[in-house]
Amino acid sequence: MQYNSTQDKSKKVSSAQAIAQGISHDGGLFVPETFPRLDLTTIENMLSMSYQERAKLIISQYLTDFTDEEIDDCVYSAYTKVKFGHKNPAPIASMTYNGHSLNLLELWHGPTCAFKDMALQILPHFLTKSLKKAGGGLDAVILVATSGDTGKAALEGFKDVDHTKIIVFYPESGVSAMQKHQMNTQEGENVYVCAIKGNFDDAQTAVKKIFTDDETSKILKKNGMMFSSANSINWGRLLPQIVYYVSAYCDMVNLGKVELGDKINITVPTGNFGNILAAYYAYAMGLPVNKFICASNSNNVLTDFINTGVYNKNREFYTTVSPSMDILVSSNLERLLYHLSGENDEETKSYMDMLKADGIYEVSHEIKEKITSLFYGGFCDEENTKKTIHNLFEQRRYLCDTHTAVAVAVYDDYVRITGDDTPAVIASTASPYKFSKAVLESIGCEDAPASEFDMVEKLHELTGIEVPAPLADLRGKEPRFSEVADKENMQGVVLRALDIE
Numbered sequence: 001m002q003y004n005s006t007q008d009k010s011k012k013v014s015s016a017q018a019i020a021q022g023i024s025h026d027g028g029l030f031v032p033e034t035f036p037r038l039d040l041t042t043i044e045n046m047l048s049m050s051y052q053e054r055a056k057l058i059i060s061q062y063l064t065d066f067t068d069e070e071i072d073d074c075v076y077s078a079y080t081k082v083k084f085g086h087k088n089p090a091p092i093a094s095m096t097y098n099g100h101s102l103n104l105l106e107l108w109h110g111p112t113c114a115f116k117d118m119a120l121q122i123l124p125h126f127l128t129k130s131l132k133k134a135g136g137g138l139d140a141v142i143l144v145a146t147s148g149d150t151g152k153a154a155l156e157g158f159k160d161v162d163h164t165k166i167i168v169f170y171p172e173s174g175v176s177a178m179q180k181h182q183m184n185t186q187e188g189e190n191v192y193v194c195a196i197k198g199n200f201d202d203a204q205t206a207v208k209k210i211f212t213d214d215e216t217s218k219i220l221k222k223n224g225m226m227f228s229s230a231n232s233i234n235w236g237r238l239l240p241q242i243v244y245y246v247s248a249y250c251d252m253v254n255l256g257k258v259e260l261g262d263k264i265n266i267t268v269p270t271g272n273f274g275n276i277l278a279a280y281y282a283y284a285m286g287l288p289v290n291k292f293i294c295a296s297n298s299n300n301v302l303t304d305f306i307n308t309g310v311y312n313k314n315r316e317f318y319t320t321v322s323p324s325m326d327i328l329v330s331s332n333l334e335r336l337l338y339h340l341s342g343e344n345d346e347e348t349k350s351y352m353d354m355l356k357a358d359g360i361y362e363v364s365h366e367i368k369e370k371i372t373s374l375f376y377g378g379f380c381d382e383e384n385t386k387k388t389i390h391n392l393f394e395q396r397r398y399l400c401d402t403h404t405a406v407a408v409a410v411y412d413d414y415v416r417i418t419g420d421d422t423p424a425v426i427a428s429t430a431s432p433y434k435f436s437k438a439v440l441e442s443i444g445c446e447d448a449p450a451s452e453f454d455m456v457e458k459l460h461e462l463t464g465i466e467v468p469a470p471l472a473d474l475r476g477k478e479p480r481f482s483e484v485a486d487k488e489n490m491q492g493v494v495l496r497a498l499d500i501e
């Protein structure tokens with residue numbers, strides 16, 4: 001299996017190279033040149049498999065330059081019961097809500113309590129093996145721009161991993177108190193964390209620029225290093241995410257929610273378009289899916305795009321209670337456009353050029369038609385997010401986080417508007433304890449304490465729902481990092497953190 005760049009199809013690289021490099025030198029993203037076929041017989045065989053066995057089966061079809069032993073090692077090192085608390089790292093919680101059935105795919109049982117762990121616990125294993133195969137003996141410098149959850153999950157995945165260094169940038173006032181504390185207290189000899197004055201898009205744009213800057217790459221190379229990425233632009237991030245959608249389908253069959261071969265709907269709270277794209281990839285392989293419901297918060301650039309075919313990032317940016325979705329430039333959409341345009345690299349590049357130059361583009365009629373037939377876009381404002389947390393807790397005593405609430409609310413609208421009652425899986429992307437302040441407000445707590453960990457305790461008192469150990473353990477831990485940089489100076493921060501001038 002080879003990988004192409006979305007902006008220059010003539011380029012072909014191995015999976016090891018795609019993962020080691022992160023992004024193509026032309027600025028495009030790596031995509032598989034074909035999708036391995038997942039037929040119903042294969043899915044039937046997967047029904048009796050463990051999550052880890054399902055993961056091996058799917059991953060091995062994409063990483064064809066890895067040996068079976070290497071893939072075994074990656075999968076079994078990442079998805080352990082110790083790290084995820086369950087043998088199945090992605091269990092489904094089913095319940096009836098507002099008269100219809102919710103199947104919440106809980107993707108947050110990993111060490112940092114957000115779905116990013118599903119990919120970032122395995123990515124370092126992919127990457128160290130890829131570096132050996134295709135890294136030319138260089139160490140990898142992982143640059144991360146984060147809207148909150150990726151940063152911590154990447155730090156946790158890469159801490160003290162040989163031949164890697166990791167530097168994380170987050171928007172100073174764009175993450176929750178818990179997210180900030182999680183990152184600033186990170187342990188490990190090879191980690192650096194820095195806040196920036198700006199929003200996530202600023203951080204992501206600057207990281208992409210440093211990444212593709214020839215000068216900086218040369219300096220790194222001279223010092224025995226190369227850049228790589230743990231953001232969802234890295235193929236090694238997306239691949240593990242395909243697994244849990246296929247696995248969820250198997251579990252839906254095993255739970256008796258659907259018959260083998262029946263279609264499901266998939267709802268995803270979306271920011272950078274990585275998670276929902278992984279669901280689309282599962283469908284491209286053959287997973288029976290009817291609709292993808294793309295749920296946004298008040299930063300509803302994707303809702304408008306799905307409804308009109310016009311992507312316009314020139315709009316107000318809102319800081320919301322679901323900060324991991326406060327994004328106006330959804331990087332992975334580029335991959336979808338490439339596939340839906342019939343793998344047209346020139347067309348894809350022209351959209352991305354327009355986005356860079358004017359912040360706006362309109363897709364062709366053909367792409368628009370395909371998007372409308374497969375995707376539904378909806379959004380949920382702050383008030384409705386909180387109301388949804390409240391209602392779900394009142395009705396079912398189930399506590400969801402702010403991002404998951406956005407998905408539940410948009411799915412609720414979808415069912416009401418369309419009457420489509422196809423059984424649906426909803427990605428539940430974080431533990432409610434990562435966003436205690438907003439969740440406490442949502443369930444009507446009027447005397448919320450001021451400190452983050454007192455809020456966590458209060459939320460536990462009021463709901464009886466267990467606090468995940470990795471969050472409880474952070475209490476009282478002293479921050480190691482406190483730097484706040486201007487977004488123009490991020491390059492300098494990188495060189496300093498790497499100890500090179």
Ligand SMILES: *Cc1c(COP(=O)(O)O)cnc(C)c1O
Pocket residue numbers: 114115116149150232269270271272273274275276324325403404429430
């Ligand atoms: C990252 C994140 C999202 C958005 O996922 P994308 O892949 O960026 O679309 C949603 N919810 C949570 C909790 C996240 O951390």
